[in-house]
Amino acid sequence: MAWDKNGKIWFNGEQVGWKNANIHVLSHVVHYGSSVFEGIRCYHNKQGSAVFRLEEHVERLFDSARIYRMEIPYTPAEISQAIRETIKTNGLKECYIRPVVFRGQGELGVNPLNSPLEVVIAAWKWGSYLGQEALEVGVDVGVSTWRRMAPDTLPNMAKAGANYMNSQLVKMEALENGYDEGILLDYQGMISEGSGENIFLIKDEVIYTPPLASSLLKGITRDSVISLAREMDLEVKEEQMPREMLYVADEIFLTGTAAEVTPIRSVDRINVGSGGRGPVTEKLQQAFFQILRAEVDDRWGWLTYLD
DSSP, X not given: OBOOTTSEEEETTEEXXXXXXXXXXXXXXXXXXXXXXXOEEEEEETTEEEEETHHHHHHHHHHHHHHTTOOOSSOHHHHHHHHHHHHHXXXXXXXXXXXXXXXXXXOOSSOOTTSOEEEEEEEEBOOOTTOTTHHHHOEEEEEEEEEOOOTTTSOTTSOBTTHHHHHHHHHHHHHHTTOSEEEEEOTTSBEEEESSOEEEEEEXXXXXXXXXXXXXXXXXXXXXXXHHHHHTTOEEEEOOOBTTHHHHOSEEEEEETTTEEEEEEEETTEEOTTTXXXXXXXXXXXXXXXXXXXXXXXXXXXXXXXX
């Protein structure tokens, strides 16, 4: 992650200097975690710089805000344009983009409705979330002692800042135990997702991934991989899975905007398959990155070019 402190951040409709993009310490979000956000990537290929699935990410931002009764004072088209503008203003060819909508300074108390909404978009250089090597050799993960929230506690379909306090506990526990990442079970004890990624398992040439009912975020990269797999005539099943499936799977991989498509080589120090990236994972990885690199036609219209 490379911060450019001389760069610009889009703040409530204006490009503001990095050092001046500040909020008050009594902002509602600081005390109650009242924010929703997105993570988006822009890739540079031979055709130029392109944002991956921009429309879908912006739509999910608005969906998250709707769940929390936040009326964003801009249209989706205006936010999409602001994202492209922020990338260009900062002279970035490849970057990670973070739009965030939060409750600012107004009134402290659990009721958020009397605090104004703030909308911010930042962009910066960020390489592979779990390391470039991880895309090839895989990562070591452990099943967390923490669970994903039950659906009647917090809405997992909303990409809300408060949800990631749960993720932080998982990530810190994983690192303390010598793992790269942690895997959560849901409120029923079934496989859910990683601290910031969706999960796929491959067993006997069938691809499995937990359903939305397993308390997970409806991942956009997840959806992309499912589309690629089905295009290859691979069988994909969205169904609940017990923890032990992690130990008997032939291959496992994580997906997400930050993680992209990252293989898992071990779970709880038990090797997955041969202990490295499996052939199906590699095939899906290649298909995914071929689109991002403009090596094949963008047949789904996933790339929004800046120019």
